[in-house]
Amino acid sequence: MSLAYHELKASYAFVERNINLVKRYWGWEVVWMLYTIANSLAVVLIAKGTNSAIGTEALADAQIDAFILFLAIGALVWHYLAVVFQTVSEMISWERWEGTIEYTFMAPVRRGTHMVGTALFSLVYGLLHTAVVLVVIVLVFDLDMGNANYVSATAVLVAGSLSLVGIGIMGAVLPLLYPERGAEMTHVIQAALVLISGIYIKAGDMPEPLATMSIFSPARYVIEGIRSALIDGKGFGDLWLTIVGLIASGFVMIPAGVWVFSMGERYAKRTGRLKRSG
Template sequence: MNTNINMGVRRFGRVNWLGTWTLARREVMRFMNVWSQTLMAPLINAGLLLMIFTIAIGPQRGDVMGVPFMVFLAPGILTMTVIQNAFANTSSSMASAKVQGNIVDTLMPPLSAGELLVGYMGGAVARGAMVGAVIALGSWLFLGVGMMQPLWVILFVVLGSVFMGGLGLIAGIFANKFDQLSAISNFIVTPLAFLSGTFYSIEALPQLMQTLCHINPFFYIIDGVRYGMIGVSDSSPWIGLGVVAVSAALVLAVCWRWLDRGYRLKS
């Protein structure tokens, strides 16, 4: 039995633009209202990581892929922060709505599964882009790391935020308790982000680990942003773009299906 979210007759045309925009705006305002936790805290953490690596390693590390270590490190920390925040935005929004019992406020309006998905992704992309823009500005001011290929940076930040926002939505729908959501974040998302070339070139890894990295979408997001910022990468940005785009499409398809069926949302 197909339990679609919207059972009534739509009176807003083929696309409910107002409802979709309202949901996206709600998602943005949700994290902006607690900006000190959702925006300032990740920025401080990223700054502390850069400072610690500068003090602990600095010029002693030598060049990585032909660039100073701190220049190599900056895009990795930027991307890691972006994808973690995109994941956190959708996962916490959906999980909070389920735990607090107000998910009905999202399901009742005349919004299709696709419109719900676009609204949630709007919040994830906005949060990821805001965090990324500020870290990029700080990297330019304090480390002199600019944007050699800005279009590539934008593409990978947006696609990476969509991919991680979709994963966050899946985690939020699946989890019935915050403990389950924390487990997914701590044991899946964070390790994959740390083990995907954030702090090093994967050329330094054993062959088996390199192979595993090349099937990990997280690696291609980080590698693509690094290529756009400093012009070096472990793989072709075109291959990375394809892998991330396909991965995002698959994740969004799962999200759409679950929203369309009301999976773990109506019970």
């Protein structure tokens, strides 16, 4: 019991450290929030301007509203997943910026504990960030969310976050091994997930080989599950298989991510890459 309490306390220390970093760089957080809101609104405006773009009134208001909600959910879910992924994958870059990377890796803390603390912060931070953007979109476009099941949508989101945390931990090895451009390299992984996960189109309707590749993306099932919950009002009874599948995927991806990162950490220590910044 004392060991579990010690590890939990150590994990919370990383949560608290990240909270303090957010407070320190609050100006960046404001800019990032405004950018996210503007980007999400721009995506939803694509649906709003469909009739104007094609020069006809072919789509009824109800169809336009459904299209708006479809794109809004895709943009919001991707934003949340991107926040979770970036927070975890860029933790090495944060350590280098702060000049604490050597102290962190020398501390008597299990690497899994380190990762869990960072992941917990990313989940809470991502949920709060996305909730703000959702409120803005609903107010600006006057969306009808009366049929939405927020409880099951949140369950799908949290369950799906586990897999993204695992992928993010794997991505974190890139800034560790490549100090000069490693952080930028993680954006390639993120862009690939955007391409195959059905953010702006149903995954099954994408051309091949993208449709087949999307089968292996956890983000696809997160987006489809949340659309079912928020658009169709589906509850746990309808989405339990998706939730269980995402949790199972997370239990595989997180240990795999920690293992990959541990291997990269040992290599970085042997080759003197921890403190190198250029």
